[in-house]
Amino acid sequence: MTAADGVTPVGREPVGPTAVPVPPSGSPEPPAPARPGAERAVLRLARPYLSRLLGAGLLAAATEFAGLALMATATWLLMSAAGRPPLDRLTVAIVAVRALAVSRGVFRYTERFAGHDAVLRMITDVRARVFATLAARRETGRRTGDALSRLVSDVEAAQDLLLRVLVPGAAAALVSVLAVGVAALISPPAAGVLALGLLVAGVALPALAARITRRAADEVAPLRGALAVDAVDLTHGAADLAAFGATGAALAAADERAGRLARLERRLAATGFAVDALGVLVAGLTAAAVVVVALRAEVGGVLVGVLAVGSLAAVEVALALVAAARQRTQLRAGLARVADLLTEPGPATPPDAPEPTVDGHDVRFADVTVRYRAGAAPALAGFDLDLPAGRRVAVVGPSGAGKSTLAAVLTGAVRPDTGRVTAGGVPVSEIPAEHLPRVVGGLLAEAYVFHATVKENLLLGRPDATEADLTAATRAAGLLDWVREQPDGWDTVVGEQGGQLSGGQRQRLALARALLAAPPVLVLDEPTEGLDPAAADAVLDSTLAATPAGHSVLLISHRLSGLAGFDEIVVLEGGRMVQRGRHDELVARPGWYREQWLRQEAAERGYLAITP
Numbered sequence: 001m002t003a004a005d006g007v008t009p010v011g012r013e014p015v016g017p018t019a020v021p022v023p024p025s026g027s028p029e030p031p032a033p034a035r036p037g038a039e040r041a042v043l044r045l046a047r048p049y050l051s052r053l054l055g056a057g058l059l060a061a062a063t064e065f066a067g068l069a070l071m072a073t074a075t076w077l078l079m080s081a082a083g084r085p086p087l088d089r090l091t092v093a094i095v096a097v098r099a100l101a102v103s104r105g106v107f108r109y110t111e112r113f114a115g116h117d118a119v120l121r122m123i124t125d126v127r128a129r130v131f132a133t134l135a136a137r138r139e140t141g142r143r144t145g146d147a148l149s150r151l152v153s154d155v156e157a158a159q160d161l162l163l164r165v166l167v168p169g170a171a172a173a174l175v176s177v178l179a180v181g182v183a184a185l186i187s188p189p190a191a192g193v194l195a196l197g198l199l200v201a202g203v204a205l206p207a208l209a210a211r212i213t214r215r216a217a218d219e220v221a222p223l224r225g226a227l228a229v230d231a232v233d234l235t236h237g238a239a240d241l242a243a244f245g246a247t248g249a250a251l252a253a254a255d256e257r258a259g260r261l262a263r264l265e266r267r268l269a270a271t272g273f274a275v276d277a278l279g280v281l282v283a284g285l286t287a288a289a290v291v292v293v294a295l296r297a298e299v300g301g302v303l304v305g306v307l308a309v310g311s312l313a314a315v316e317v318a319l320a321l322v323a324a325a326r327q328r329t330q331l332r333a334g335l336a337r338v339a340d341l342l343t344e345p346g347p348a349t350p351p352d353a354p355e356p357t358v359d360g361h362d363v364r365f366a367d368v369t370v371r372y373r374a375g376a377a378p379a380l381a382g383f384d385l386d387l388p389a390g391r392r393v394a395v396v397g398p399s400g401a402g403k404s405t406l407a408a409v410l411t412g413a414v415r416p417d418t419g420r421v422t423a424g425g426v427p428v429s430e431i432p433a434e435h436l437p438r439v440v441g442g443l444l445a446e447a448y449v450f451h452a453t454v455k456e457n458l459l460l461g462r463p464d465a466t467e468a469d470l471t472a473a474t475r476a477a478g479l480l481d482w483v484r485e486q487p488d489g490w491d492t493v494v495g496e497q498g499g500q501l502s503g504g505q506r507q508r509l510a511l512a513r514a515l516l517a518a519p520p521v522l523v524l525d526e527p528t529e530g531l532d533p534a535a536a537d538a539v540l541d542s543t544l545a546a547t548p549a550g551h552s553v554l555l556i557s558h559r560l561s562g563l564a565g566f567d568e569i570v571v572l573e574g575g576r577m578v579q580r581g582r583h584d585e586l587v588a589r590p591g592w593y594r595e596q597w598l599r600q601e602a603a604e605r606g607y608l609a610i611t612p
């Protein structure tokens, strides 16, 4: 098999000698280092399909062997025919050439079929496992978005390991051994020389190619990653760079990096092609040496020709191991990441465990501590709170106090390090992800608005919502007038990440979606962010009015206005609860709440409020 007709999964381009995996655009992280045992962890999932893979390997070997035998038989036929023997002496060879030519195609087709069948089945398992791990992870400490964006390319690394490394590699090794065996039947000394050539082509050159590719991956991949980040920064940050007069410097830095990358890639490509040229040289030298040794051993002329052509073909088959070695090295980082996910402890609740019975929707935080990084101060420390059904609690506090962390813990996005958060008596982490939104949900920090219509964005909250429901929710969120002003109304497309909306409109749309979902425990993380004080007060009032009686509300807010109607206000500072009570109690007491309230009133209303 030549490198050119190596197994290339459907729809993918063959990779050049020094190609390295490209980190996804915008990923600032360097490639993951190789991880011992990563291949084994991935291959363990291939076990159920072992017989199919073995079949694919044997068929690949049969394809290569048929090709080799075809070359050898055709050579014998041509050389023998030159002596004009009677036709019946050639009949078997003629039939064999035809049979080998046809069978090669049949073997190749069935090998591809069997290999892809096994690998696509295995990949389905890998994807399912990776998705399950990511879904169970739920915490935001490591950006799950990155993991997801890599999912496709990394999982393909598992596919390539089998289809582009193991199957062709095993076939090349098997055919090399067979070729030496057949050559030994003709001339043992010539077989010895062939074995030597095959060792150079199938062991030494692949090791060299792997070393070069590893260097390429180690040096080129971080540079490509940095360049991808440059591209994202230069496009997304173009306006800010221009505003600070920094465009030229940023372009120059990116240019310099691109130049360095180009020089490095040229050098590595040249070395890679040198290895390929070495492979051709080894094939030629092996064939020449086999001829010399066979002639010395007084092998007949026709058979010497067969040995020469057969040796060339056999070395070419062994050179497939160079491509396999390169491929294997390129897959290291992706395989390491997939293996990390595959070997992560499974979800706390096994998928077939009976669904816990959520009894009502009283929420309780008991001694909850969250630490994002080992050794760092906790974002939430020993936090206790009862939120019985129907109660309205506001959580306020300075920036970085842990307010959003509290919301994230309640919605299951962050798992507490210690302590428990229960809803309806069941720990939030044990409520299945698809059931949790029916208990707890709402508007979280930086809510995502999809590149879709207003209506489609809203229906995410409640797919069966009627037009009356949409109207009520958008009215409460203060977006209805805007929707009615749009020529396309509900069908107005909001752009990528809601880019065609103002910040305030985006927030109102996300709020309306949360109101439509109407979970019994509604979490609202800064629902009036980006609105002016008057609009913020009006939206908060209408939002609370639109929340059904009996539903609880946990409001996270940096504004203290509009909290007079809340059953309890909790002040967080440094992850700890420092004050709690109703608005009128808190403004009467010295402390953060009173100070902040007076300051906000003065700033928003334009006078200094001296009495509550």
Ligand SMILES: Nc1ncnc2c1ncn2[C@@H]1O[C@H](COP(=O)(O)OP(=O)(O)OP(=O)(O)O)[C@@H](O)[C@H]1O
Pocket: 140, 141, 372, 373, 378, 379, 397, 398, 399, 400, 401, 402, 403, 404, 405, 406, 558
């Ligand atoms: N994903 C994260 N990884 C690491 N640290 C985090 C993460 N999210 C929050 N933190 C840290 O946890 C602490 C609490 O953050 P949190 O977002 O909960 O505060 P907040 O009160 O909501 O702040 P703000 O009012 O500014 O939104 C901060 O010190 C913050 O730096």
